[in-house]
Amino acid sequence: MKNVALLPSHLEPGQYTLAQRFEQAGFRIFWITHTTFDRLWLIRLGAPADRILDTTLPDSLQMTEAEIDACLLRLEAGAAPFINDIIEMDRRLKHKSYAFARAYLAHIEKVLTDFLTRNAIRYVSNGRDTALHLACHKICQRLGIPSVVPTIMRIPDNRFGFCVGYREAEFVRLGAPDRDDFDEARRLVKQFREKKTLSETSQFERRNSRYLRRLIPDLKRFLTLAYRASHRPGDDVGRYSMPQLLKMFLRKRINALHLKAAPVWEPRGNRPYVLYGLQMQPESSIDVLASFVSNQTNLIALIAKSTPCTHEVYVKPHPEYVGGVARGHLLAIKRIPGVRLVSPFLSSHQLIMQAAVVLTPTGTMAMESAFFGVPSVIFAEEFFRGLPSVNYCANPNELPKLIPKLIATGRREVFDSVVDFVADYLARSFPGRVTNYLGPYTEEELASLVHAYSIVYDYLNDPQRAGSCSEEVLA
Numbered sequence: 001m002k003n004v005a006l007l008p009s010h011l012e013p014g015q016y017t018l019a020q021r022f023e024q025a026g027f028r029i030f031w032i033t034h035t036t037f038d039r040l041w042l043i044r045l046g047a048p049a050d051r052i053l054d055t056t057l058p059d060s061l062q063m064t065e066a067e068i069d070a071c072l073l074r075l076e077a078g079a080a081p082f083i084n085d086i087i088e089m090d091r092r093l094k095h096k097s098y099a100f101a102r103a104y105l106a107h108i109e110k111v112l113t114d115f116l117t118r119n120a121i122r123y124v125s126n127g128r129d130t131a132l133h134l135a136c137h138k139i140c141q142r143l144g145i146p147s148v149v150p151t152i153m154r155i156p157d158n159r160f161g162f163c164v165g166y167r168e169a170e171f172v173r174l175g176a177p178d179r180d181d182f183d184e185a186r187r188l189v190k191q192f193r194e195k196k197t198l199s200e201t202s203q204f205e206r207r208n209s210r211y212l213r214r215l216i217p218d219l220k221r222f223l224t225l226a227y228r229a230s231h232r233p234g235d236d237v238g239r240y241s242m243p244q245l246l247k248m249f250l251r252k253r254i255n256a257l258h259l260k261a262a263p264v265w266e267p268r269g270n271r272p273y274v275l276y277g278l279q280m281q282p283e284s285s286i287d288v289l290a291s292f293v294s295n296q297t298n299l300i301a302l303i304a305k306s307t308p309c310t311h312e313v314y315v316k317p318h319p320e321y322v323g324g325v326a327r328g329h330l331l332a333i334k335r336i337p338g339v340r341l342v343s344p345f346l347s348s349h350q351l352i353m354q355a356a357v358v359l360t361p362t363g364t365m366a367m368e369s370a371f372f373g374v375p376s377v378i379f380a381e382e383f384f385r386g387l388p389s390v391n392y393c394a395n396p397n398e399l400p401k402l403i404p405k406l407i408a409t410g411r412r413e414v415f416d417s418v419v420d421f422v423a424d425y426l427a428r429s430f431p432g433r434v435t436n437y438l439g440p441y442t443e444e445e446l447a448s449l450v451h452a453y454s455i456v457y458d459y460l461n462d463p464q465r466a467g468s469c470s471e472e473v474l475a
Contacts, residue, residue, distance in 0.1 A: 071106035142168025161429035185422035256323035277360035290380040306399035316374035
């Protein structure tokens with residue numbers, strides 16, 4: 001029996017339907033949940049209670065300080081991310097006391113290690129949003145259990161692969177690209193460059209980026225989350241509490257109204273510029289994958305200091321971020337010397353095409369830039385760092401050398417190299433949709449997901465047959 005544990009970021013009905021399809025395909029599904037409500041919700045849907053681990057910290061933790069220290073040492077295992085970084089990566093845990101955070105992580109290490117070993121789990125479908133996700137990745141690495149995050153390819157749409165561990169550094173390499181992959185890659189790159197089409201995810205975000213327009217859908221979601229949070233009001237680690245949800249719900253609309261009444265956006269200027277894509281926060285794509293530069297105001301200041309006086313620094317917020325940050329925070333960015341805060345609703349493609357350099361912690365904007373040969377800089381080991389023109393900056397102190405160098409290099413034609421990259425990742429990925437916020441899965445999408453998980457499960461649990469599997473995947 002293929003024993004698999006699922007640890008999703010958010011439990012939705014579609015995920016349980018997918019789990020049922022897994023069972024039909026020969027998998028034995030176990031669940032790891034953030035909260036007690038999630039466990040009870042799964043039981044109501046029909047999941048066996050003995051296959052669910054509720055990781056909620058008990059009211060009275062029966063562990064001494066020495067035991068907590070021992071668990072944390074085992075969890076760190078002498079490698080990053082370390083405990084303090086894990087705490088900072090979690091949008092809720094970092095607001096708790098340090099003593100509570102240590103106890104919570106020690107509890108997770110203890111109960112999760114027991115759950116995985118006792119049930120002979122051989123594969124974990126994980127996330128990268130919370131301390132529980134990150135701790136699970138580290139425990140699985142220590143136990144030799146593949147822990148993967150299903151990850152969208154971004155370009156093209158409706159394509160996904162699997163990354164081992166919490167980073168998004170590389171999709172599992174399933175084989176070499178064939179002629180069909182290269183033909184499809186050539187078609188995709190040509191189409192993207194000609195039409196500059198927004199991805200389905202971006203279109204969804206644009207449609208839902210006006211907080212005042214989406215009042216009713218968000219109110220329904222708020223009531224759903226509030227109902228879940230009401231089961232155990234004190235449990236605000238894995239999920240936000242009801243007061244926190246209400247505060248966020250109201251604050252976003254107040255911020256949106258404030259920005260509508262007193263806009264802070266500046267018009268485009270006439271001078272050359274480098275472009276920075278301001279990412280949403282809290283968001284795992286920056287808070288986890290690029291945790292060391294997650295203070296974007298500080299990062300923008302470093303970029304401005306590193307940019308020659310011949311160029312301005314344009315900062316374009318993510319459309320979804322409007323309302324998610326207070327007007328005062330945007331004004332603080334605007335006051336950085338050399339920075340121009342432009343509207344989030346300007347065309348990203350037009351800004352990219354006319355930029356000297358594009359910079360973003362982990363955003364798709366850098367990937368799009370590479371399709372046009374515009375040099376870009378990212379600050380995390382994203383899988384698309386292999387694209388020509390994409391530069392991974394591990395040390396922001398290198399920016400004073402890197403930015404002038406890229407400005408001088410300028411845009412270059414990289415069509416063939418981009419095609420090679422896309423073909424390689426077509427061979428590593430699967431058609432279909434792995435996220436369910438765009439609506440329920442179709443039967444075809446469910447079948448594609450089961451097929452993909454089956455292939456990757458067999459691949460990662462049979463290193464002899466895998467052959468070309470990288471050391472990172474086998475770790």
